[in-house]
Amino acid sequence: MHAIEIQGLSKDYRVGFWKKKLQPALKSLDLTVASGEAFGFLGPNGAGKTTTLKLLMGIIFPSSGTASILGQHYLDPAIKKKIGFLPEQPYFYDYLSAPELLGYYAQLSGMPAQERRSQRIHAVLERVGLGDTGNKQLRKFSKGMLQRVGIAQAIIHDPEVVVLDEPMSGRDPLGRHEVRELMQSLKDEGKTIFFSTHILSDAEALCDRVGVIHKGELRGGGVVNDLRSNVAGKSEVIFEGAHGVAKVADLLSESHVTGGTVRAIVRSSDLDLLLEKLRQQRVRLIAVTPLQGTLEDYFLSKTSEKTESEAVHP
Amino acid sequence: MKSQRRVTAVALVLLVVLFAGSVASRRQVDRLRGTESTLEDVLYLSSGKTVKRFSLGYSSLLADIYWTRAVQYFGSRHMQHSYRYDLLYPLLDITTDLDPNLIVAYETGSIFLSQKGPEGAGQPDKAAALVEKGIRANPEYWRLYFSLGFIHYMDRHDYKAAHDAFLKGSEVPGALSWMKVMAARMSEKADDPETAAYLWKTIYETVTDKDVRGTALLHLTSLHAEADIAGLEQRTRLYRQEFGAFPSSWSDMMRAGILQTIPLDPNGDAYKLSPDGSVHVQDPAKFRFLINSQ
Amino acid sequence: MTSRLSAITLNTFREAVRDRVLYNLVLFVLLLVACAPLFGQISIGLERLILVNVGLSSMSLFGVIIAIFVGIGLVSKEIEKKTLYTILARPVRRWEFIVGKYFGLLLTLIVNTGLMTVGFYIALIITAHQLTRADALLLVAIYFIVLQFMVMVALTLLFSSFSTPIFSAIFAFALFVIGTFAEDLKNFAALAHGATKWLASAAAYLVPNLASLNVISQIAHEHGVSGSLVLMNTIYAVFYSAAATAAAVLIFERRNLK
Ligand SMILES: Nc1ncnc2c1ncn2[C@@H]1O[C@H](COP(=O)(O)OP(=O)(O)OP(=O)(O)O)[C@@H](O)[C@H]1O
Numbered sequence: 032m033h034a035i036e037i038q039g040l041s042k043d044y045r046v047g048f049w050k051k052k053l054q055p056a057l058k059s060l061d062l063t064v065a066s067g068e069a070f071g072f073l074g075p076n077g078a079g080k081t082t083t084l085k086l087l088m089g090i091i092f093p094s095s096g097t098a099s100i101l102g103q104h105y106l107d108p109a110i111k112k113k114i115g116f117l118p119e120q121p122y123f124y125d126y127l128s129a130p131e132l133l134g135y136y137a138q139l140s141g142m143p144a145q146e147r148r149s150q151r152i153h154a155v156l157e158r159v160g161l162g163d164t165g166n167k168q169l170r171k172f173s174k175g176m177l178q179r180v181g182i183a184q185a186i187i188h189d190p191e192v193v194v195l196d197e198p199m200s201g202r203d204p205l206g207r208h209e210v211r212e213l214m215q216s217l218k219d220e221g222k223t224i225f226f227s228t229h230i231l232s233d234a235e236a237l238c239d240r241v242g243v244i245h246k247g248e249l250r251g252g253g254v255v256n257d258l259r260s261n262v263a264g265k266s267e268v269i270f271e272g273a274h275g276v277a278k279v280a281d282l283l284s285e286s287h288v289t290g291g292t293v294r295a296i297v298r299s300s301d302l303d304l305l306l307e308k309l310r311q312q313r314v315r316l317i318a319v320t321p322l323q324g325t326l327e328d329y330f331l332s333k334t335s336e337k338t339e340s341e342a343v344h345p
Numbered sequence: 346m347k348s349q350r351r352v353t354a355v356a357l358v359l360l361v362v363l364f365a366g367s368v369a370s371r372r373q374v375d376r377l378r379g380t381e382s383t384l385e386d387v388l389y390l391s392s393g394k395t396v397k398r399f400s401l402g403y404s405s406l407l408a409d410i411y412w413t414r415a416v417q418y419f420g421s422r423h424m425q426h427s428y429r430y431d432l433l434y435p436l437l438d439i440t441t442d443l444d445p446n447l448i449v450a451y452e453t454g455s456i457f458l459s460q461k462g463p464e465g466a467g468q469p470d471k472a473a474a475l476v477e478k479g480i481r482a483n484p485e486y487w488r489l490y491f492s493l494g495f496i497h498y499m500d501r502h503d504y505k506a507a508h509d510a511f512l513k514g515s516e517v518p519g520a521l522s523w524m525k526v527m528a529a530r531m532s533e534k535a536d537d538p539e540t541a542a543y544l545w546k547t548i549y550e551t552v553t554d555k556d557v558r559g560t561a562l563l564h565l566t567s568l569h570a571e572a573d574i575a576g577l578e579q580r581t582r583l584y585r586q587e588f589g590a591f592p593s594s595w596s597d598m599m600r601a602g603i604l605q606t607i608p609l610d611p612n613g614d615a616y617k618l619s620p621d622g623s624v625h626v627q628d629p630a631k632f633r634f635l636i637n638s639q
Numbered sequence: 640m641t642s643r644l645s646a647i648t649l650n651t652f653r654e655a656v657r658d659r660v661l662y663n664l665v666l667f668v669l670l671l672v673a674c675a676p677l678f679g680q681i682s683i684g685l686e687r688l689i690l691v692n693v694g695l696s697s698m699s700l701f702g703v704i705i706a707i708f709v710g711i712g713l714v715s716k717e718i719e720k721k722t723l724y725t726i727l728a729r730p731v732r733r734w735e736f737i738v739g740k741y742f743g744l745l746l747t748l749i750v751n752t753g754l755m756t757v758g759f760y761i762a763l764i765i766t767a768h769q770l771t772r773a774d775a776l777l778l779v780a781i782y783f784i785v786l787q788f789m790v791m792v793a794l795t796l797l798f799s800s801f802s803t804p805i806f807s808a809i810f811a812f813a814l815f816v817i818g819t820f821a822e823d824l825k826n827f828a829a830l831a832h833g834a835t836k837w838l839a840s841a842a843a844y845l846v847p848n849l850a851s852l853n854v855i856s857q858i859a860h861e862h863g864v865s866g867s868l869v870l871m872n873t874i875y876a877v878f879y880s881a882a883a884t885a886a887a888v889l890i891f892e893r894r895n896l897k
Pocket residue numbers: 044045046054055056074075076077078079080081082083119229897
């Protein structure tokens with residue numbers, strides 16, 4: 032069973048005051064997250080990550096498509112006991128202390144018995160490093176502390192699926208490391224983690240699989256190790272002369288032609304052969320760059336591709 | 346999603362049912378309180394000046410509300426043929442405290458107050474006081490002097506005061522010249538039907554309230570009938586002088602050449618001729634202000 | 640469901656109290672104290688009258704102000720601060736959130752009014768040196784004030800379920816003023832003709848009838864209120880506020896939250 036299964040989810044926002052125009056923010060997303068997996072949802076600003084997570088939490092409603100969580104319809108209130116959610120840049124009730132806030136959320140999540148709750152609250156606060164805030168009200172908390180409170184509230188009811196929107200943002204390097212550790216330990220407990228980020232190193236360190244979203248479209252994704260080896264040991268070659276491509280096509284693992292310029296990816300072992308052949312054809316070489324083999328390369332290659340619609344109407 | 350649709354459906358049904366319930370209970374509340382309970386508040390207000398202070402500069406809007414209340418109150422009492430109009434003066438007083446320039450409240454309100462019941466509150470002294478208050482606030486508006494003279498003449502029967510009011514009004518720049526004529530008539534001809542008819546005609550033409558206009562029209566038709574009857578009775582006496590007995594029908598008089606046609610009252614009904622030579626209207630209810638209409 | 644509702648209710652109450660909403664009580668007491676020397680100067684019979692009028696009117700006014708200014712933020716603040724996201728991601732239905740908020744603010748106002756009532760009766764004892772049966776009547780006026788709050792909280796919540804705080808405040812305040820003249824609106828409808836009559840009657844039933852819920856001057860003059868009117872007004876307030884809350888739920892249930 033998939034922990035999360037998204038089928039054809041789309042969202043068009045209505046913008047404008049009078050004549051409302053539809054602006055697509057998410058275009059028919061299909062995505063699955065396996066049980067016990069850590070899934071990184073990558074994309075630049077405005078890609079549609081938050082939109083996807085808000086749809087999944089029932090905060091906004093989709094234009095079309097549906098999803099299921101742990102095998103049940105995603106809007107079914109019963110399933111929500113098993114989900115924990117951290118919104119982007121969370122902010123909480125100013126006048127509550129951290130234990131009061133968690134108590135409130137625990138009650139809303141249907142956790143039984145006052146005393147078991149307070150034990151749990153104590154344990155969770157320790158876990159996120161807020162064991163000593165006592166009765167201090169949240170309006171006196173720093174941004175980083177609030178982010179911790181946010182994570183605490185997402186796991187207070189011991190959910191099976193944890194959905195986090197940019198959990199590392201607003202953190203100093205130390206804080207980021209802590210969050211990473213925490214997510215790792217959740218994963219070790221067998222929880223499913225679905226989180227969005229644009230910080231790739233975090234995804235690289237934590238995730239089993241990633242998906243890359245750009246301008247509302249899923250551009251690619253897969254097992255992190257595959258993606259990395261996909262680009263590791265390869266070079267990017269840029270040259271002028273589209274006529275040359277046909278002769279060397281068997282050597283290229285990827286090529287894009289824009290006008291007269293060709294951008295091609297080639298295995299490093301084939302690089303010499305390719306350069307030789309290109310020289311024979313009197314093609315003008317512009318650049319040769321060895322690829323680093325990080326997720327970042329994959330990410331950049333995916334987000335710099337033109338969308339289908341852009342390719343049709345340049 | 347199923348559960349969302351269910352909540353929507355339930356909320357929609359509840360909305361309709363609950364709103365219907367609120368309308369039904371609102372009607373019950375209105376019934377229990379009666380139509381005049383809001384108006385009774387005026388009894389607790391020491392003066393309109395206090396209300397004005399609390400109205401935060403919206404006093405003329407509030408004056409309109411109080412004027413509407415006064416009209417509504419008068420109308421419903423009038424319809425019930427009531428003789429009690431306890432709230433009328435306080436309502437008018439507060440209205441004119443709130444907006445001293447609301448002429449209609451003096452002009453029409455004073456007629457509400459001054460007429461005898463059930464046409465009005467039967468409080469001509471208060472009516473005169475109200476108009477005098479209006480004159481103090483609006484000395485340039487000469488028609489208020491007409492209202493004052495009207496009340497003194499018709500309901501207070503104080504012909505001296507009526508004369509003074511018309512005369513003073515005629516001195517206001519812009520006043521029409523008949524004000525002076527009215528002043529002269531006041532002292533000469535008390536209880537003159539022609540004067541009364543002229544005054545009521547002016548009321549009929551200047552006031553827009555339909556109850557007041559109805560009353561004015563009744564007065565006018567009654568006055569008209571009164572004049573007719575006086576003329577007809579004079580002719581029946583003439584007939585007796587000639588033939589030694591009162592006529593038994595209008596046709597007797599037509600044969601004698603004293604009348605051309607059967608005489609009709611302002612409503613188009615024939616006048617009734619009694620054996621003793623007196624003349625009456627067919628339907629006295631339509632001539633409420635006719636003296637000796639029986 | 641009940642545990643979630645009570646959690647939201649109590650949290651709303653706790654937030655309001657800690658947000659110093661109850662500080663208006665201090666103002667209320669100061670007002671009564673400041674008026675005290677005034678009462679002394681006025682002739683005997685009027686002391687009590689003025690105390691009752693000032694006391695009850697300010698109870699009602701303070702309460703309505705709180706109802707509007709706290710009410711407009713109840714939903715929008717939670718959206719703005721995204722706290723609502725963390726609530727809706729839990730097994731909380733949207734209607735539970737709205738209803739819980741409603742009871743939370745109403746509870747705040749009832750506690751607020753309760754404390755004011757205590758202060759008011761103390762002032763009454765100080766001026767009159769005794770309590771009479773007529774003073775028990777004052778509780779009816781206070782009860783009606785609470786009914787007004789029921790209605791105003793529901794209306795404010797309705798507006799804030801779809802509008803911005805500023806507009807919600809304007810709408811709610813406008814309805815409060817019109818509601819005070821609800822019976823005039825109805826009388827106006829009775830006088831009008833045709834489409835105007837139809838519109839005015841519809842408006843007369845749509846706006847809250849706050850006129851019949853204000854018996855302050857009547858009570859201040861020791862005129863009683865019939866038991867059946869108390870009952871009918873209660874039923875009316877319950878129906879009206881429940882209808883407004885149902886409308887709020889209807890809107891909020893389908894709303895996309897920014
Ligand atoms: N309430 C809204 N109304 C209209 N457009 C919106 C709304 N929310 C988001 N959008 C648009 O939808 C697109 C996707 O936004 P989204 O917040 O999902 O991006 P994101 O991937 O989370 O970006 P970031 O990394 O900056 O958080 C953007 O173009 C944004 O402008």
